[in-house]
Amino acid sequence: MSDSIEIDRFVLAERLVHRVFAVLMVVCIVTAAILYNGALMMAVGHRHVVETIHVWCGFALPVPLLLGAASKAYRTDLGILNRFTRTDWRWLRSRSRRDGTIPVGKFNAGQKINSWLVAGSTGVLLGTGVLLFWPDLVRLSWRAGATFVHDWFALGLGLLVVGHVTYAMRDPEARRGMRTGRVSRSWARAEHEAWADEVTRNVTAGRGAGPQARRQ
Amino acid sequence: MPHTPPDAGDSAPVGRRAVLGLLGLGAIGVVTGSSVQNGLSQMLAAVQMRDPTGLTSQIPLGDTWRYYSVTGAVEPRKPADYSLKVSGLVDRPTSYSFADLEGLPQTEFDDTFQCVTGWSVPDVPWRGVRVSDLLEPAAPTDDAVGVRYKSFDGTYTVNMTLEQARADDVLVVLAMYDEPVTHDHGGPVRVYSGSMYGYKSTKWLSEIEVTSDNAPGYWEDRGYPLDGFIEDE
Numbered sequence: 001m002s003d004s005i006e007i008d009r010f011v012l013a014e015r016l017v018h019r020v021f022a023v024l025m026v027v028c029i030v031t032a033a034i035l036y037n038g039a040l041m042m043a044v045g046h047r048h049v050v051e052t053i054h055v056w057c058g059f060a061l062p063v064p065l066l067l068g069a070a071s072k073a074y075r076t077d078l079g080i081l082n083r084f085t086r087t088d089w090r091w092l093r094s095r096s097r098r099d100g101t102i103p104v105g106k107f108n109a110g111q112k113i114n115s116w117l118v119a120g121s122t123g124v125l126l127g128t129g130v131l132l133f134w135p136d137l138v139r140l141s142w143r144a145g146a147t148f149v150h151d152w153f154a155l156g157l158g159l160l161v162v163g164h165v166t167y168a169m170r171d172p173e174a175r176r177g178m179r180t181g182r183v184s185r186s187w188a189r190a191e192h193e194a195w196a197d198e199v200t201r202n203v204t205a206g207r208g209a210g211p212q213a214r215r216q
Numbered sequence: 217m218p219h220t221p222p223d224a225g226d227s228a229p230v231g232r233r234a235v236l237g238l239l240g241l242g243a244i245g246v247v248t249g250s251s252v253q254n255g256l257s258q259m260l261a262a263v264q265m266r267d268p269t270g271l272t273s274q275i276p277l278g279d280t281w282r283y284y285s286v287t288g289a290v291e292p293r294k295p296a297d298y299s300l301k302v303s304g305l306v307d308r309p310t311s312y313s314f315a316d317l318e319g320l321p322q323t324e325f326d327d328t329f330q331c332v333t334g335w336s337v338p339d340v341p342w343r344g345v346r347v348s349d350l351l352e353p354a355a356p357t358d359d360a361v362g363v364r365y366k367s368f369d370g371t372y373t374v375n376m377t378l379e380q381a382r383a384d385d386v387l388v389v390l391a392m393y394d395e396p397v398t399h400d401h402g403g404p405v406r407v408y409s410g411s412m413y414g415y416k417s418t419k420w421l422s423e424i425e426v427t428s429d430n431a432p433g434y435w436e437d438r439g440y441p442l443d444g445f446i447e448d449e
Contacts, residue, residue: 035282036282038281038282038400041282041283041284041285042283042285042289042290042399042400043289044288045285045286045287045288045289045290046285046286046287046288047284047285047286048286048438082229082230082231082232083227083228083229083230083231084228084229084230084231085226085227086226086227087226088227112230112231113234115231116230116231116234116235116238117234117238119235120234120235120236120237120238120239121238123235123238123239123242124241124242127239127242127243127246128242128246131246132333132334134439135332135333135334135440138246139447140330140334140446141250142246142247142250142334143332143333143334144249144250144253144334144335144336145245145246145247145249145250145253145334146246146249146334147249147334147335148245148249148250148252148253148334149242149245149249153242
Protein backbone atom coordinates (compact mmCIF):
# COMPACT_ATOMS: atom_id res chain seq x y z
CA MET A 1 0.00 0.00 0.00
CA SER A 2 1.23 3.50 -0.76
CA ASP A 3 1.57 6.47 1.57
CA SER A 4 -1.35 8.28 -0.01
CA ILE A 5 -3.69 6.00 1.88
CA GLU A 6 -5.59 7.73 4.63
CA ILE A 7 -6.95 6.27 7.83
CA ASP A 8 -9.97 7.45 9.81
CA ARG A 9 -8.75 8.50 13.25
CA PHE A 10 -11.55 10.53 14.84
CA VAL A 11 -15.23 10.60 13.96
CA LEU A 12 -17.13 13.88 13.72
CA ALA A 13 -18.57 13.50 17.24
CA GLU A 14 -15.09 13.20 18.74
CA ARG A 15 -13.81 16.21 16.82
CA LEU A 16 -16.81 18.25 17.96
CA VAL A 17 -16.27 17.23 21.59
CA HIS A 18 -12.62 18.24 21.27
CA ARG A 19 -13.41 21.57 19.60
CA VAL A 20 -16.11 22.61 22.06
CA PHE A 21 -14.07 21.47 25.08
CA ALA A 22 -11.02 23.36 23.74
CA VAL A 23 -12.96 26.61 23.24
CA LEU A 24 -14.49 26.39 26.72
CA MET A 25 -11.08 25.59 28.21
CA VAL A 26 -9.40 28.56 26.52
CA VAL A 27 -12.15 30.89 27.74
CA CYS A 28 -11.76 29.46 31.26
CA ILE A 29 -7.98 29.98 31.16
CA VAL A 30 -8.14 33.55 29.83
CA THR A 31 -10.82 34.60 32.34
CA ALA A 32 -8.95 32.78 35.12
CA ALA A 33 -5.83 34.80 34.34
CA ILE A 34 -7.83 38.04 34.59
CA LEU A 35 -9.51 37.00 37.85
CA TYR A 36 -6.25 35.83 39.42
CA ASN A 37 -3.61 38.32 38.26
CA GLY A 38 -3.89 41.69 39.97
CA ALA A 39 -2.44 43.73 37.09
CA LEU A 40 -4.76 42.09 34.54
CA MET A 41 -7.76 42.51 36.86
CA MET A 42 -7.04 46.20 37.32
CA ALA A 43 -6.64 46.70 33.56
CA VAL A 44 -9.78 44.79 32.59
CA GLY A 45 -12.02 45.32 35.63
CA HIS A 46 -15.68 44.25 35.33
CA ARG A 47 -15.08 41.43 37.74
CA HIS A 48 -18.66 40.24 37.82
CA VAL A 49 -18.83 39.88 34.01
CA VAL A 50 -15.47 38.06 33.84
CA GLU A 51 -16.47 35.85 36.76
CA THR A 52 -19.83 34.98 35.20
CA ILE A 53 -18.17 33.97 31.90
CA HIS A 54 -15.56 31.91 33.79
CA VAL A 55 -18.09 30.14 35.97
CA TRP A 56 -20.54 29.20 33.24
CA CYS A 57 -17.88 28.08 30.78
CA GLY A 58 -16.48 26.01 33.65
CA PHE A 59 -19.85 24.45 34.41
CA ALA A 60 -20.24 23.72 30.68
CA LEU A 61 -16.88 21.89 30.43
CA PRO A 62 -18.23 18.40 31.21
CA VAL A 63 -21.21 18.79 28.87
CA PRO A 64 -19.39 17.94 25.60
CA LEU A 65 -17.54 15.12 27.40
CA LEU A 66 -20.85 13.59 28.50
CA LEU A 67 -22.70 14.21 25.21
CA GLY A 68 -19.84 12.52 23.37
CA ALA A 69 -20.81 9.25 25.05
CA ALA A 70 -23.65 9.01 22.53
CA SER A 71 -21.00 8.11 19.95
CA LYS A 72 -19.78 4.52 19.88
CA ALA A 73 -16.35 5.54 18.55
CA TYR A 74 -15.96 8.00 21.45
CA ARG A 75 -16.86 5.31 23.98
CA THR A 76 -14.41 2.91 22.38
CA ASP A 77 -11.62 5.49 22.54
CA LEU A 78 -12.47 6.23 26.18
CA GLY A 79 -12.07 2.52 26.86
CA ILE A 80 -8.63 2.55 25.23
CA LEU A 81 -7.57 5.67 27.15
CA ASN A 82 -8.75 4.10 30.40
CA ARG A 83 -6.68 0.94 30.10
CA PHE A 84 -2.93 0.93 30.66
CA THR A 85 -1.01 -2.04 29.27
CA ARG A 86 2.38 -3.50 30.08
CA THR A 87 3.53 -2.08 26.76
CA ASP A 88 2.43 1.38 27.94
CA TRP A 89 4.61 1.07 31.06
CA ARG A 90 7.49 -0.11 28.93
CA TRP A 91 7.01 2.79 26.49
CA LEU A 92 6.96 5.29 29.37
CA ARG A 93 10.18 3.94 30.87
CA SER A 94 11.99 3.64 27.55
CA ARG A 95 14.46 6.34 26.59
CA SER A 96 13.96 5.60 22.91
CA ARG A 97 10.18 5.57 23.05
CA ARG A 98 9.82 7.73 19.95
CA ASP A 99 11.82 5.50 17.59
CA GLY A 100 8.99 3.06 16.98
CA THR A 101 10.60 -0.07 18.41
CA ILE A 102 7.75 -0.33 20.91
CA PRO A 103 4.55 -0.48 18.84
CA VAL A 104 2.06 2.12 20.07
CA GLY A 105 -1.71 1.64 19.88
CA LYS A 106 -4.25 4.34 19.02
CA PHE A 107 -3.00 6.45 21.95
CA ASN A 108 0.47 6.43 23.44
CA ALA A 109 1.02 6.22 27.20
CA GLY A 110 1.60 9.98 27.46
CA GLN A 111 -1.69 10.74 25.74
CA LYS A 112 -3.46 8.35 28.09
CA ILE A 113 -1.98 9.94 31.18
CA ASN A 114 -2.77 13.41 29.86
CA SER A 115 -6.40 12.41 29.35
CA TRP A 116 -6.70 11.12 32.93
CA LEU A 117 -5.10 14.18 34.43
CA VAL A 118 -7.23 16.56 32.34
CA ALA A 119 -10.42 14.65 33.21
CA GLY A 120 -9.59 14.42 36.93
CA SER A 121 -8.42 18.03 37.19
CA THR A 122 -11.53 19.25 35.39
CA GLY A 123 -13.66 17.35 37.90
CA VAL A 124 -11.77 18.80 40.87
CA LEU A 125 -11.96 22.34 39.44
CA LEU A 126 -15.67 21.88 38.85
CA GLY A 127 -16.32 20.68 42.40
CA THR A 128 -14.24 23.36 44.09
CA GLY A 129 -15.67 25.96 41.70
CA VAL A 130 -19.17 25.08 42.92
CA LEU A 131 -18.03 25.63 46.54
CA LEU A 132 -16.57 29.03 45.65
CA PHE A 133 -19.55 30.15 43.60
CA TRP A 134 -22.14 29.31 46.27
CA PRO A 135 -20.42 30.33 49.52
CA ASP A 136 -23.34 29.07 51.65
CA LEU A 137 -22.59 25.42 50.85
CA VAL A 138 -19.66 24.79 53.20
CA ARG A 139 -17.96 26.53 56.07
CA LEU A 140 -15.27 29.14 55.68
CA SER A 141 -12.24 26.90 56.29
CA TRP A 142 -13.45 24.53 53.57
CA ARG A 143 -13.95 27.47 51.23
CA ALA A 144 -10.37 28.47 51.99
CA GLY A 145 -9.37 24.87 51.20
CA ALA A 146 -11.44 24.96 48.01
CA THR A 147 -9.63 28.15 46.94
CA PHE A 148 -6.29 26.47 47.64
CA VAL A 149 -7.21 23.34 45.66
CA HIS A 150 -8.81 25.34 42.82
CA ASP A 151 -5.66 27.46 42.43
CA TRP A 152 -3.23 24.53 42.39
CA PHE A 153 -5.28 22.32 40.10
CA ALA A 154 -5.79 25.29 37.77
CA LEU A 155 -2.04 25.77 37.64
CA GLY A 156 -1.53 22.05 36.95
CA LEU A 157 -4.23 21.90 34.29
CA GLY A 158 -2.82 25.06 32.69
CA LEU A 159 0.57 23.34 32.40
CA LEU A 160 -1.07 20.22 30.91
CA VAL A 161 -2.82 22.36 28.30
CA VAL A 162 0.44 24.16 27.47
CA GLY A 163 2.17 20.77 27.07
CA HIS A 164 -0.69 19.39 24.95
CA VAL A 165 -0.65 22.43 22.63
CA THR A 166 3.16 22.35 22.41
CA TYR A 167 3.15 18.72 21.24
CA ALA A 168 0.33 19.48 18.80
CA MET A 169 2.22 22.44 17.32
CA ARG A 170 5.15 20.14 16.56
CA ASP A 171 3.02 17.66 14.64
CA PRO A 172 0.86 19.05 11.79
CA GLU A 173 -0.40 15.57 10.87
CA ALA A 174 -1.67 14.95 14.40
CA ARG A 175 -3.48 18.32 14.21
CA ARG A 176 -4.94 17.37 10.84
CA GLY A 177 -6.19 14.16 12.43
CA MET A 178 -8.17 16.16 14.97
CA ARG A 179 -9.27 18.78 12.41
CA THR A 180 -10.38 16.52 9.55
CA GLY A 181 -10.64 13.17 11.28
CA ARG A 182 -8.10 11.51 8.95
CA VAL A 183 -4.36 10.89 8.99
CA SER A 184 -1.93 9.46 6.48
CA ARG A 185 -1.13 5.80 6.91
CA SER A 186 2.58 6.62 6.97
CA TRP A 187 2.07 8.94 9.95
CA ALA A 188 -0.02 6.31 11.68
CA ARG A 189 2.68 3.69 11.13
CA ALA A 190 5.35 6.01 12.51
CA GLU A 191 3.45 7.21 15.58
CA HIS A 192 0.86 4.51 16.30
CA GLU A 193 2.11 1.37 14.61
CA ALA A 194 -0.03 -1.16 16.44
CA TRP A 195 -3.12 0.88 15.71
CA ALA A 196 -2.19 1.31 12.03
CA ASP A 197 -1.70 -2.46 11.71
CA GLU A 198 -5.02 -3.15 13.41
CA VAL A 199 -6.89 -0.76 11.12
CA THR A 200 -5.23 -2.26 8.06
CA ARG A 201 -6.10 -5.80 9.23
CA ASN A 202 -9.73 -4.81 9.74
CA VAL A 203 -9.92 -3.36 6.25
CA THR A 204 -8.29 -6.37 4.69
CA ALA A 205 -10.68 -8.63 6.55
CA GLY A 206 -13.49 -6.51 5.15
CA ARG A 207 -14.95 -5.55 8.51
CA GLY A 208 -17.32 -2.70 7.81
CA ALA A 209 -17.88 -1.29 11.27
CA GLY A 210 -14.32 -0.61 12.35
CA PRO A 211 -11.96 2.19 11.36
CA GLN A 212 -11.39 2.28 7.65
CA ALA A 213 -8.51 2.97 5.39
CA ARG A 214 -9.28 4.47 2.05
CA ARG A 215 -7.28 5.28 -1.01
CA GLN A 216 -7.16 8.96 -1.98
CA MET B 217 -21.69 -2.26 27.35
CA PRO B 218 -18.30 -3.93 27.04
CA HIS B 219 -15.72 -2.03 25.05
CA THR B 220 -12.79 -4.19 25.88
CA PRO B 221 -9.86 -3.33 23.68
CA PRO B 222 -7.89 -6.16 22.08
CA ASP B 223 -5.04 -5.92 24.56
CA ALA B 224 -7.29 -5.98 27.64
CA GLY B 225 -5.64 -9.16 28.80
CA ASP B 226 -2.54 -7.53 30.23
CA SER B 227 -4.08 -4.13 30.96
CA ALA B 228 -5.71 -2.44 33.91
CA PRO B 229 -8.21 0.43 34.18
CA VAL B 230 -5.55 2.78 35.50
CA GLY B 231 -7.32 5.79 33.98
CA ARG B 232 -10.41 5.39 36.16
CA ARG B 233 -8.22 4.96 39.25
CA ALA B 234 -6.20 8.06 38.39
CA VAL B 235 -9.32 10.18 37.90
CA LEU B 236 -10.89 8.93 41.14
CA GLY B 237 -7.56 9.47 42.89
CA LEU B 238 -7.41 13.09 41.74
CA LEU B 239 -11.00 13.67 42.87
CA GLY B 240 -10.11 12.21 46.27
CA LEU B 241 -7.01 14.38 46.48
CA GLY B 242 -9.16 17.41 45.67
CA ALA B 243 -11.63 16.51 48.43
CA ILE B 244 -8.83 16.06 50.98
CA GLY B 245 -7.43 19.38 49.85
CA VAL B 246 -10.75 21.14 50.46
CA VAL B 247 -10.92 19.82 54.02
CA THR B 248 -7.26 20.23 54.97
CA GLY B 249 -6.15 22.90 52.49
CA SER B 250 -6.62 25.74 54.94
CA SER B 251 -3.99 24.40 57.35
CA VAL B 252 -1.70 22.99 54.62
CA GLN B 253 -1.69 26.43 53.05
CA ASN B 254 -0.82 28.15 56.31
CA GLY B 255 2.15 25.84 56.78
CA LEU B 256 3.32 26.27 53.19
CA SER B 257 3.06 30.02 53.16
CA GLN B 258 4.93 30.34 56.46
CA MET B 259 7.68 28.16 55.04
CA LEU B 260 7.92 30.15 51.84
CA ALA B 261 7.29 33.64 53.23
CA ALA B 262 11.04 34.04 53.70
CA VAL B 263 11.66 33.18 50.04
CA GLN B 264 8.95 35.54 48.85
CA MET B 265 10.42 38.45 50.81
CA ARG B 266 13.73 38.04 48.99
CA ASP B 267 12.34 37.42 45.52
CA PRO B 268 13.13 40.48 43.38
CA THR B 269 11.21 39.11 40.38
CA GLY B 270 7.88 38.91 42.22
CA LEU B 271 7.19 35.60 40.44
CA THR B 272 6.71 33.68 43.68
CA SER B 273 3.77 35.94 44.54
CA GLN B 274 1.99 34.46 41.49
CA ILE B 275 2.30 30.95 42.91
CA PRO B 276 -0.94 30.13 44.71
CA LEU B 277 0.65 29.81 48.14
CA GLY B 278 -2.11 31.72 49.83
CA ASP B 279 -2.05 34.78 52.01
CA THR B 280 -1.62 36.88 48.88
CA TRP B 281 -3.82 39.78 47.91
CA ARG B 282 -6.24 39.42 45.05
CA TYR B 283 -7.35 42.69 43.55
CA TYR B 284 -10.96 43.14 42.55
CA SER B 285 -12.55 45.82 40.43
CA VAL B 286 -16.16 45.68 39.25
CA THR B 287 -15.94 48.40 36.57
CA GLY B 288 -13.51 49.23 33.77
CA ALA B 289 -10.20 50.81 34.65
CA VAL B 290 -10.73 53.12 37.62
CA GLU B 291 -9.18 56.59 37.24
CA PRO B 292 -6.59 56.95 40.03
CA ARG B 293 -7.22 59.86 42.39
CA LYS B 294 -4.48 61.80 44.17
CA PRO B 295 -4.84 62.67 47.85
CA ALA B 296 -4.73 66.38 46.88
CA ASP B 297 -7.83 65.97 44.67
CA TYR B 298 -9.63 63.71 47.09
CA SER B 299 -12.76 64.48 49.07
CA LEU B 300 -15.07 62.34 51.17
CA LYS B 301 -18.70 63.38 51.61
CA VAL B 302 -20.83 62.42 54.57
CA SER B 303 -24.37 63.01 53.31
CA GLY B 304 -27.97 61.83 53.40
CA LEU B 305 -30.09 61.78 56.52
CA VAL B 306 -27.78 63.94 58.64
CA ASP B 307 -28.19 67.34 60.27
CA ARG B 308 -24.75 68.49 59.17
CA PRO B 309 -23.59 67.16 55.78
CA THR B 310 -19.81 67.35 55.70
CA SER B 311 -17.01 67.07 53.19
CA TYR B 312 -13.49 66.08 54.17
CA SER B 313 -10.31 66.58 52.21
CA PHE B 314 -7.57 63.95 52.57
CA ALA B 315 -5.68 66.37 54.86
CA ASP B 316 -8.84 66.87 56.97
CA LEU B 317 -9.04 63.09 57.47
CA GLU B 318 -5.35 62.90 58.38
CA GLY B 319 -6.00 65.61 60.98
CA LEU B 320 -8.66 63.57 62.81
CA PRO B 321 -7.85 61.08 65.59
CA GLN B 322 -6.36 57.94 64.02
CA THR B 323 -7.05 54.32 64.96
CA GLU B 324 -4.49 51.61 64.23
CA PHE B 325 -4.72 47.84 64.45
CA ASP B 326 -3.61 44.64 62.68
CA ASP B 327 -6.39 42.44 61.39
CA THR B 328 -7.15 39.84 58.71
CA PHE B 329 -8.67 40.74 55.38
CA GLN B 330 -11.09 37.87 54.76
CA CYS B 331 -12.77 37.33 51.40
CA VAL B 332 -16.12 35.54 51.39
CA THR B 333 -14.77 33.09 48.79
CA GLY B 334 -12.15 31.83 51.23
CA TRP B 335 -8.86 33.62 50.61
CA SER B 336 -7.47 35.86 53.31
CA VAL B 337 -4.46 37.96 54.20
CA PRO B 338 -3.66 37.83 57.92
CA ASP B 339 -2.33 40.58 60.17
CA VAL B 340 -2.62 43.54 57.83
CA PRO B 341 -1.69 46.80 59.59
CA TRP B 342 -4.54 49.27 59.08
CA ARG B 343 -4.68 52.96 60.06
CA GLY B 344 -7.48 55.44 59.63
CA VAL B 345 -10.47 57.26 61.07
CA ARG B 346 -13.31 55.37 62.70
CA VAL B 347 -16.51 55.70 60.69
CA SER B 348 -18.26 56.43 64.00
CA ASP B 349 -16.02 59.50 64.39
CA LEU B 350 -17.31 60.79 61.04
CA LEU B 351 -20.95 59.96 61.75
CA GLU B 352 -21.09 61.61 65.13
CA PRO B 353 -20.37 65.21 64.02
CA ALA B 354 -22.69 64.75 61.02
CA ALA B 355 -25.52 63.81 63.42
CA PRO B 356 -27.75 61.24 61.69
CA THR B 357 -31.45 62.08 61.95
CA ASP B 358 -33.94 59.97 63.89
CA ASP B 359 -35.15 58.05 60.82
CA ALA B 360 -31.60 57.04 59.78
CA VAL B 361 -31.17 53.24 59.61
CA GLY B 362 -28.08 52.50 57.55
CA VAL B 363 -25.08 53.91 55.77
CA ARG B 364 -24.26 53.43 52.11
CA TYR B 365 -20.62 53.53 51.10
CA LYS B 366 -20.13 54.76 47.55
CA SER B 367 -17.05 54.27 45.42
CA PHE B 368 -15.64 56.75 42.93
CA ASP B 369 -15.43 53.86 40.48
CA GLY B 370 -19.03 55.00 39.85
CA THR B 371 -20.62 51.59 40.41
CA TYR B 372 -19.73 49.93 43.69
CA THR B 373 -21.87 50.50 46.76
CA VAL B 374 -22.37 48.56 49.95
CA ASN B 375 -24.48 49.10 53.04
CA MET B 376 -24.10 48.59 56.76
CA THR B 377 -26.64 49.33 59.45
CA LEU B 378 -25.80 52.45 61.49
CA GLU B 379 -25.02 50.20 64.43
CA GLN B 380 -22.62 48.04 62.37
CA ALA B 381 -20.92 51.13 60.92
CA ARG B 382 -20.34 52.51 64.42
CA ALA B 383 -18.34 49.46 65.53
CA ASP B 384 -14.80 50.13 66.74
CA ASP B 385 -13.21 48.08 63.94
CA VAL B 386 -14.87 49.91 61.03
CA LEU B 387 -12.40 52.39 59.57
CA VAL B 388 -12.07 54.85 56.77
CA VAL B 389 -8.56 53.65 55.94
CA LEU B 390 -5.78 56.12 55.08
CA ALA B 391 -2.81 53.73 55.40
CA MET B 392 -2.11 50.00 55.00
CA TYR B 393 1.25 48.50 55.97
CA ASP B 394 2.26 51.97 57.23
CA GLU B 395 2.09 53.29 53.68
CA PRO B 396 -0.57 55.29 51.85
CA VAL B 397 -3.28 52.97 50.48
CA THR B 398 -2.27 52.11 46.90
CA HIS B 399 -4.66 52.55 44.00
CA ASP B 400 -5.02 48.78 43.56
CA HIS B 401 -6.01 48.44 47.22
CA GLY B 402 -8.66 51.15 46.75
CA GLY B 403 -6.65 54.22 47.70
CA PRO B 404 -6.33 56.97 48.55
CA VAL B 405 -9.18 56.08 50.94
CA ARG B 406 -11.03 52.81 51.44
CA VAL B 407 -13.21 51.19 54.07
CA TYR B 408 -12.12 48.31 56.29
CA SER B 409 -14.36 46.32 58.61
CA GLY B 410 -12.53 43.80 60.77
CA SER B 411 -15.61 41.69 61.50
CA MET B 412 -16.99 41.50 57.99
CA TYR B 413 -16.08 39.93 54.66
CA GLY B 414 -14.06 41.97 52.19
CA TYR B 415 -17.02 42.94 50.04
CA LYS B 416 -18.19 45.19 52.90
CA SER B 417 -14.87 47.08 52.73
CA THR B 418 -15.52 49.46 49.84
CA LYS B 419 -12.52 50.49 47.76
CA TRP B 420 -12.02 54.00 46.30
CA LEU B 421 -14.46 55.45 48.84
CA SER B 422 -16.01 58.79 47.86
CA GLU B 423 -19.17 59.10 49.97
CA ILE B 424 -20.83 57.81 53.10
CA GLU B 425 -24.55 58.38 52.68
CA VAL B 426 -26.80 57.90 55.69
CA THR B 427 -29.95 56.13 54.52
CA SER B 428 -33.44 55.29 55.77
CA ASP B 429 -32.95 51.59 54.96
CA ASN B 430 -30.23 48.94 54.73
CA ALA B 431 -30.47 48.22 51.02
CA PRO B 432 -28.36 45.51 49.35
CA GLY B 433 -25.23 46.76 47.59
CA TYR B 434 -23.30 45.58 44.54
CA TRP B 435 -22.35 42.02 45.51
CA GLU B 436 -25.39 41.53 47.72
CA ASP B 437 -27.52 42.14 44.61
CA ARG B 438 -25.47 39.32 43.08
CA GLY B 439 -26.02 36.79 45.82
CA TYR B 440 -23.80 37.60 48.80
CA PRO B 441 -25.49 37.93 52.20
CA LEU B 442 -26.56 41.40 53.35
CA ASP B 443 -25.24 40.47 56.76
CA GLY B 444 -21.56 40.23 55.91
CA PHE B 445 -20.20 39.06 59.25
CA ILE B 446 -17.34 36.57 59.02
CA GLU B 447 -18.53 33.23 60.34
CA ASP B 448 -16.84 31.76 63.40
CA GLU B 449 -14.48 28.89 62.81
